[in-house]
Amino acid sequence: MGLILILLGVIAFIVIATSKFKLHPFLTLILASFITAFAYGLPTNDIAKIITGGFGGILGYIGLVIVLGTIIGTILEKSGAAITMADVVIKLFGQRFPTLTMSMIGYLVSIPVFCDSGFVILNSLKQSMANRMKVSQVSMSVALATGLYATHTFVPPTPGPIAAAGNLGLESQLGLVIAVGVFVAAIAAFAGMLWANRFANEEPDGEGAEELKLSQQDFDELKKVYGELPSPIKAFSPIFVPIIFICLGSVANFPSKPLGEESLFNMLVFLGQPVNALMIGLLLSLFLLKSNEKIKEFSERIGHGLVVCAPILLITGAGGAFGAVLKATEIGVFLGNGLSGLGVGIFMPFIVAATLKSTQGSSTVALVATSALVAPLLGDIGLASEMGRVLTVMAIGAGAMTVSHANDSFFWVVTEFSHMSVKQAYRAQTMATLIQGITAMITVYLLSLFLL
Template structure:
């Protein structure tokens, strides 16, 4: 009965969002109330459960998410993201242009949220494709793969950040594992999949695309932008701080030396909230003061970034409210009891639940947060790496982007694709990111190493045998 109520609640959520076109946040709150009542929660506890879920979720993520949005916007508005992309493209050269786009998109994707990174990088991809007379999709697929992987696996993006907080996972460990998993996943879902996509949807690679809806883009002459090194440092600074703290903790646990003042300072600086604040202060200088940009203009960029993510914060809070109702209503305990005698790994379970919710609801973030309500009670029964469960949930929430996902329509419209072509490229790309990401996550889990190797090998072999046709000339190699 509890699972039936949850399923009915998800269907109702889908109807409210897609059928009645209600705001996602409002729909989540309505469904949270209805599901709470249907589960038989005491009436006096319904509101407190919803408020607790909303506040608890935002209390953990709001600081990181808000500071991260400001950091990304400062790098974009100062031209740092453009400098990173153009420098890498010039260094890699025409023959390796895809790899330049992958590396640039990955670095930019760490600092910028998916939609922002997409809007920022697409004009650059279009201009490079036009200059080299190659297909925009030839560069667009690697770009989208890198942005999706960073969005799914790496803090400070909302999904992994929120999930880590719900599961009690160390955010620094999530970041380190996430980078190691995201890099090979991007290679397979990006440059390698591009060769397969050209065979599945060859006409899509002849489309010219249309970015008129983006309006006039803010562009810079290269000499007007910050230096490449300082731009990369500013974008990667929170990653470096969190990584150093995590590595020190891992060494301490292995060697066993006692805490001291230096260790405590490193731990404070490497805390995600502290790391984001210090990175923002660095960006104030490198992207603003050092370039003689008035502080008011810097603050305007910060203000506009928060205005842009205001609704996203509410949606995340609504997802947290729905998650808390599932926990307080006993659904999580019911699921834990249901799977008590099963041998299914929490990694596979978290991925499966997130995948089902993602396909149903469209929003990767809402799917990931809602999954926590079903998975958290189950974790007490298993000795499992919480960072890997976090990443498995993120992987599941990236699967099969289709018509109920805003990203699907952005890719379709910007690249001028038909519905069939969008399914054949973007939807498959998101599914590859999810499945291959799961494969590498299982590789990190010793008990499932064989399953992980099998998934990865099957993916690589399938791609290899679909790309053995020799490339006859340079023009064809570049996707013309």
Template sequence: MDIQLLLALVLGIATIIVLVLRTRLDAFVALLIAALVTGIVAGQAPLDIVTSITTGFGNTLASIGIVIGLGVGIGKILEVSGAANSLAMAFLKLFGKGREPWALGSVGALVSIPVFCDSGYVIMNPLARSIARVKRAGYITLALALGCGMTLTHHLVPPTPGPLAVAGILGADLGALILAGLVFTVLLLPIVIVYAKWIGPKIEPSMNEGVREVVYGTAQAQSGHRGATAVADRESRTGSGAVAGAGGDAPSMDVDNTTLGTPPEGAAPHRVGAFVASLPLLVPLLLIILNTVSGAIDQNNQGVVGTGEYVPSSWAVPLAFVGNPVVALVIGVILAVYILLPRWTPRSKVQGWFAEAAGSAGLILLITGAGGALGQVLRSSGVGDALAEAIAGTSLPAFLVPFLIATLVRLAQGSGTVAMITAASVTAPLVGSLGIDPIVAAMACTAGSMVFSYFNDSYFWVVTRFAGLDGVAALKGWSGITTAVWAGSIPLLFIADAVLG
């Protein structure tokens, strides 16, 4: 590989890491500066660099920006309506007593598809505390299972913003990526549960006393389990205990009506059933997957292979329309607003929630676009082609390149989203020339970004603060479980490459 082009790539990635870690600039600006540095070092004309940046930014957001905005909107309505809690309780009932870690890991994975990990964990953590309070043991196991279940789909399954951005940058089919992400999630979830059940009892004695008192009650910390019931009763009176545990009294999934607007006099507390709560999630996902499956069948029937141009047959056009991610998620938003919220919720409330959701998605959109800009500079400057030729001359499987880039960036700067977008940006020019399947490349980017969540990751602090873990116990528990699923994804990537490559 040409030394100048190699230097351009190395300096570009180093620029992202140094700016995010050592300056007051965020990842959006860091990615743009990295694109400038890469283009200049590679010898690209200055005005051509600017053109590449604006072209890459626009093309990326054109394909994925609307979908990210709609996805976070659905997540916000699930949160405020109480639908997320209803889904959680349904999973507990489904798995049954004694399988609470499986239930919480599964519900965490489901809730984190449309809801950001941080807010999703805050919403669901009272459920883990209430179950532990009734069982009078096992809170750390439940907290880790819930948190890492959320990590899986947050990193692997669109319409979470990170995987959505990777799909847009790499040109991966969204429906196929959803299916692949769900398969990876199902196969990696046992690792989450086994690790949580193994490490939980070992580090539970290290839980700080403040959290222990909130979860179990003061008496447990002093002389066994006495007083846990009193704490549960006190929390139910003050409203700090969100739900009861499995095996306890039936939990209340009611939502305070005043948070949803001004209810009519005598209105019953708002409640959303689990089946209804699932519709804004399931309907869009099923439509997108149906579009992917029908398109594959139609292309096979037409004999379209390789880069041949595909025009949907008349029977496939309706499915292609409603299964387009934009249309599918518009349907999801409509379902969320009109079946999850009561009739008396005012328009101003709903619009305010969407504004909050848009605010949370704004930076993700900018980072996504900037990642596309960096990828375009890598293409137009020739760095991508040179890297492809260099990799082709080694024995390293090509799909491990994005996996390792995502791993290194995640370790350096903490954000899984930034890590997978950076890996996708660098990988995008290589997908065609090296013959990497876009789905495999996308899964490599997303799986690599799960490694060793620690002090520079905001979600690390969310989970460990709620779990009451500090120091070595926090690293053994949370950093360990995220590294376990990262390692577990490696053989799955080899299998995916053998099947799809």
């Protein structure tokens, strides 16, 4: 019982430190690592070695992937490629199903671009479409936000799912994580879109809502802000070519060796390694650079990307350190045996992630901390297989979107840019993320019945 009380105390420390005292998650997780190590009586001479080993170990596997993915996302964001992606989806789906079109735009854009940035980039487009299609701004805002949120929490190369996959030993199987994540994210996005339709006749009631009606920016005007937009091939290739290579690499590595074991196999295995695939994506993103001084522009984009990913790298490393300390204790076997008896199984990662998300606000922190926490328990609760680990990432992702409210920066981005009151945003956006999380977790559970 004492082992569980210590663990609950450490989790409470993480929640209170990050939510109430606003301590940075990096420092919180490092402190939690030391507290856990001393509380469980690990040898004092080994504590620093375990923490630094865990910190460096996870970044050695996944750090470059996070950096490259973030830089590619930055270039896509600044070049107007996200607007091109949106334009393609509008042409494909037309104006018959406005919320579905908006959700699909968010779903695609948030694979390489953070959901917060994606909403800001696409806000003018969303306003223009709502005006042009005679649809409620609230409905379109929720459809966009939930589409963005779905791939943000489930589909690499978004840093949160990548870090979770790395903590669970899936750094060489990101293709499988992507394949399952794309499916689960689609179900979650669809659930969010259905909820958004409930607000089809409700307009924003927050500050600036009246001015919003008078200042709709036309989609053509929005395009002009970015100058000449990249072609669809240039816009989509930096992110989807690496994803295709990663997935093909995973297929080539199947035990049955469906693509043989000769030159094609060797080439696909090489190209399918996440770092190699994203390097190709980075090279393809060079075609999106617009200025005459492309080297200078490229350096600026890299600099901006590094600034964005630096805190994520630190949090990810700290999560690895925390996980390494937990693995060195006896809590894994003890808690695993207890949970096995309760039959919680795949729901345990969801519950932990949802608790962390709802209390401290950050989906990325919830993904990293929960994956580090549950990694030592997987063998004892029957999730140690490759597919078990993949579904664990999905369960954590479902929890990491449950729920977005006042302590989450994305909640305020959606609320302020949509001119909703806080009360309206809780009814529309917060409830949408609750429905998304529960729907995604049910999907994961059903998948576990067939795949485990």
